[in-house]
Amino acid sequence: MTELEKHFAVIGNPIHHSLSPQIHSAFAKEVGLHIDYEAILSPLDEFKNTIHQLIAxxxxxxxxxxxxxxxxxxxxxxxxxxxxxxxxxxxxxFKNDEIIGHNTDGIGLVRDLEQNLNVDLKSKKILLIGAGGAAEGVIYSMLEKKPSELILTNRTIEKSNVIQNKMDVHAKSFDVNLNVIEIAKCPHQYFDVIINATSAGLNNTELGIDHKVFHEGSLAYEMVYGKETFFIEQAQSQGSKTSDGLGMLVEQAAEAFFIWHLIKPQTKSVIESLKGF
Known part of the structure; x- marks a missing residue:
């Protein structure tokens, strides 16, 4: 390591599976930067201390x-x-004794859909499955693209209602119909894009969603990457196009890279190089 080399990290628990060190190293090599980037396992009750150690x-x-x-x-x-x-x-x-927080997940999802998968979200009808942190992290970025309608569904409908109430003012400002429907009633409508933001893909459990929600011409997007999930299999059985979340992972990393270095890296070659990992 040289004096000029800047240091970065990804923190999680677990963290051994993280592709972030490979992604950021590839970006740095592409633009001619020298950085050090490591994966750090933080104990579950030690996150604050882990951050302050990194700052030190x-x-x-x-x-x-x-x-x-x-x-x-x-x-x-x-x-x-x-x-x-x-x-x-x-x-x-970490800048001038300040800790500045960003969220690049929604930006990463939208860029993957629009730039890599060629889906223009404007005036489209979107179904977002899930009401946890993954859904909350991306919903505003999708509203910004002004789909005609964004429908939320989840096994626990109350959680979807909470997100709807929280996001309703933003939906109105973007002129987007933001609605909640029960997961069992999803087949009665056509969707251009169906996004699985639940954790079901991690342990490959069923979502409880009818096959009829998927159509030829729809894109089914699974946020989990690197595995053939039940959601993907369901969608393919009905002729839908499908994608996993690898592109989202790389695109959200590219936005983080831009925040730190003020340089926008190219992403397509990195996405291709990571397929199969």
């Missing part, structure tokens, strides 16, 4: 993954607009 070590920034995004939000002294709305942080900047 002159680390410039950190990505934050599960289960620490809410804690990162609470720890930050300043927040970007996306982080404030999501009430979650996945990217930290």
């Amino acid at each position: 070590q002159k680390v410039s920034g950190a990505n934050v993954t599960l289960p620490f995004k809410k804690e990162a939000y609470e720890l930050a002294s300043q927040h970007s607009n996306h982080a404030r709305i999501a009430e979650a942080v996945n990217t930290l900047e």
Whole structure:
């Protein structure tokens, strides 16, 4: 390591599976930067201490993954607009004794859909399955693209209602119909894009959603990456196009890279190189 080399990290628990070090190293190589980027396992009750140790070590920034995004939000002294709305942080900047929190997840999802998968979200009808942190992290970015309708569904409908109430003012400002329907009633409508933001893909459990929700011409997007989930299999059986969340992972990393370095890296070659990992 040289004196000029900047230091970064990704923090999570677990963290051994993280592709972030490979992604950021590839970005840095592409644009000619020398950085050091490592994966750090933080004990579940030691996140704040982990961050302060990194600051003491002159680390410039950190990505934050599960289960620490809410804690990162609470720890930050300043927040970007996306982080404030999501009430979650996945990217930290350590700057002038301040901890600045950003959320790049929604930006990453939208860029993957629009730039890599060629789906223009404007005036489209979107179904978002899930009402946890993953859904909260991306919903505002989708509203910004002005789909005609964004429908929320979840096994626990009350959780979807909470998100709807929280996001309703933003939906109105973007002229988007934001509605909630029970997961069992999803087949009665046509959707251009169906996004699985639940954790079902991690342990490959069924969502309880009818096959009829998927159609030829729809895109089914699974936020989990690197595995053939039940959601993907369901969608393919009905002729839908499908994608996993690898592109979202790389695109949200590219936005974090831009926040830290003010350079926008190319992403398509990195996405291609990671397929199969």
